[in-house]
Amino acid sequence: MGLVAGIDSSTQSCKVAVLDSGTGALVRSGKAAHPDGTEIDPSLWWEALLEAVADAGGLEGVSALSVAGQQHGMVLLDASGNVLRPALLWNDTRSAPAANDLVAELGAAELAARCGSVPVASFTITKLRWVRDNEPGIARRVAAVALPHDWLAWRLRGYGPAGHGPLGPDLEELTTDRSDASGTGYWSPRLEDYDVELFGHAFGRAARVASPGRFRQDDGHVILPRVAGPAETTGTIHPTHAGGFDGIRLGAGAGDNAAGALGLGAMSGDVVVSLGTSGTVYAVTDSPGADDTGTVAVFADASGAYLPISVTLNAARVLGTTASLLGIDLERFSELALAAEPGSDGVVLVPYFEGERTPNLPDATASFHGLSLASTTRENVARAAVEGMLCSLAVGLDAILRQGVTAKRLLLIGGAAQSPAVQAATAQVFDVPVQVPAPGEYVARGAAVQAAWALSGIRPEWPHPGLAAPEPDHRPAIRERYNTAAEGIRF
Ligand SMILES: Nc1ncnc2c1ncn2[C@@H]1O[C@H](COP(=O)(O)OP(=O)(O)O)[C@@H](O)[C@H]1O
Numbered sequence: 104m105g106l107v108a109g110i111d112s113s114t115q116s117c118k119v120a121v122l123d124s125g126t127g128a129l130v131r132s133g134k135a136a137h138p139d140g141t142e143i144d145p146s147l148w149w150e151a152l153l154e155a156v157a158d159a160g161g162l163e164g165v166s167a168l169s170v171a172g173q174q175h176g177m178v179l180l181d182a183s184g185n186v187l188r189p190a191l192l193w194n195d196t197r198s199a200p201a202a203n204d205l206v207a208e209l210g211a212a213e214l215a216a217r218c219g220s221v222p223v224a225s226f227t228i229t230k231l232r233w234v235r236d237n238e239p240g241i242a243r244r245v246a247a248v249a250l251p252h253d254w255l256a257w258r259l260r261g262y263g264p265a266g267h268g269p270l271g272p273d274l275e276e277l278t279t280d281r282s283d284a285s286g287t288g289y290w291s292p293r294l295e296d297y298d299v300e301l302f303g304h305a306f307g308r309a310a311r312v313a314s315p316g317r318f319r320q321d322d323g324h325v326i327l328p329r330v331a332g333p334a335e336t337t338g339t340i341h342p343t344h345a346g347g348f349d350g351i352r353l354g355a356g357a358g359d360n361a362a363g364a365l366g367l368g369a370m371s372g373d374v375v376v377s378l379g380t381s382g383t384v385y386a387v388t389d390s391p392g393a394d395d396t397g398t399v400a401v402f403a404d405a406s407g408a409y410l411p412i413s414v415t416l417n418a419a420r421v422l423g424t425t426a427s428l429l430g431i432d433l434e435r436f437s438e439l440a441l442a443a444e445p446g447s448d449g450v451v452l453v454p455y456f457e458g459e460r461t462p463n464l465p466d467a468t469a470s471f472h473g474l475s476l477a478s479t480t481r482e483n484v485a486r487a488a489v490e491g492m493l494c495s496l497a498v499g500l501d502a503i504l505r506q507g508v509t510a511k512r513l514l515l516i517g518g519a520a521q522s523p524a525v526q527a528a529t530a531q532v533f534d535v536p537v538q539v540p541a542p543g544e545y546v547a548r549g550a551a552v553q554a555a556w557a558l559s560g561i562r563p564e565w566p567h568p569g570l571a572a573p574e575p576d577h578r579p580a581i582r583e584r585y586n587t588a589a590e591g592i593r594f
């Protein structure tokens with residue numbers, strides 16, 4: 104039995120899945136937590152990755168591995184490969200004014216045309232503009248900019264600063280993939296290339312693509328990771344980081360949502376709703392769309408196609424926060440929500456607890472609406488939290504469908520997808536047949552798909568894990584009440 108491994112280094116944790124390369128059956132898995140926060144020292148991701156690999160029983164028998172990661176995180180490296188500051192993550196909103204500046208300077212339509220998206224605070228390019236304006240001393244020392252999965256893969260291959268990488272700090276060996284490059288805001292899905300002029304406009308410094316084997320002259324250019332192809336082997340894991348095993352191939356890696364699509368085998372006609380720290384709704388399309396409203400970002404996927412996506416800042420933690428408010432655990436929370444009627448008797452939660460990315464309201468806060476003496480019950484509050492989390496994503500799906508995407512099946516994944524209340528409410532909020540794959544880490548599974556693809560040269564078609572299917576039960580009134588409440592919010 105050949106083995107492949109997939110890693111998901113996401114916001115709240117690092118997950119490792121070791122699978123049978125022939126059947127896709129899960130053989131063993133591991134997990135390690137990440138600290139909370141919107142800016143994190145990448146060395147904590149590295150330690151969690153090593154801990155999660157150990158928790159999964161190590162890499163013995165593994166022939167290939169890929170790393171998927173939370174998107175957009177800004178890892179700044181100096182010429183010696185040192186991380187210059189904690190990484191600002193996708194959910195850090197301090198660069199919202201910088202995003203507004205870029206839109207004011209270049210226009211939403213031009214930005215969307217050049218790099219597929221209207222950048223908001225989540226995008227790497229806005230974080231770079233924030234560093235230029237607020238940390239000029241650091242900006243001057245930046246020799247390379249990497250994303251979380253890029254940096255972890257570079258470290259796994261043995262590169263790193265003195266004392267942390269047996270192969271030394273060769274920045275020319277940095278690689279990424281098209282799906283994660285899409286989230287920088289300076290890589291174009293249409294051109295399949297970086298827009299280095301846009302990078303220079305935002306950061307005030309010239310950039311070039313990493314060139315393996317190039318003798319590094321300090322030409323003053325910021326190095327951007329080379330974009331590897333979907334089935335490319337970018338190197339091997341250094342034995343030091345593989346428990347002494349040598350020759351384990353490393354795939355290109357991916358952004359977590361694109362890896363999730365690979366893990367599900369999502370194809371045209373599928374839409375995926377992922378309820379993790381972020382809420383995402385995305386489809387797989389053969390051509391890039393365009394959206395200059397900012398509701399939909401046009402990313403590349405990890406298979407050579409495209410991934411129009413809408414993302415919210417507030418997803419699974421809406422339920423955790425509300426459960427804490429009610430003093431109950433998530434299992435009891437689901438029971439309570441199911442005890443309420445669909446529509447929560449008119450109670451609506453607009454869940455902008457951390458501000459919101461879509462719509463772009465970084466300073467917003469959450470709000471309850473429709474509370475009366477009769478409707479203010481624990482059951483209605485719980486259900487309103489579930490419905491509000493889903494409705495905010497349904498707005499994004501509407502925008503994706505307006506691009507001509509067809510939704511024949513909605514696949515529900517992410518930690519909160521395991522909630523029976525979430526599964527039932529999804530069938531009521533969305534007017535698309537819902538299927539819930541068996542509990543699993545589909546981002547890590549997708550990274551393992553990529554690893555198997557790099558190993559064999561053929562994209563594996565592993566059988567689809569078991570699916571639950573809540574009965575269709577669309578309740579348009581839920582969205583109507585939510586839209587009325589949300590439209591009134593301005594920050
Ligand atoms: N049964 C459940 N009901 C509601 N939320 C859940 C449930 N199980 C896990 N979660 C939530 O899912 C989140 C973790 O999901 P995950 O997809 O791993 O997140 P991420 O990939 O962003 O780290 C946590 O916030 C956790 O509280």
Ligand SMILES: O=C(CO)[C@@H](O)[C@H](O)COP(=O)(O)O
Binds near residue numbers: 172286383414
């Ligand atoms: O910002 C995005 C996608 O644009 C998020 O999807 C992040 O990639 C974080 O993912 P999770 O940690 O929530 O899985």
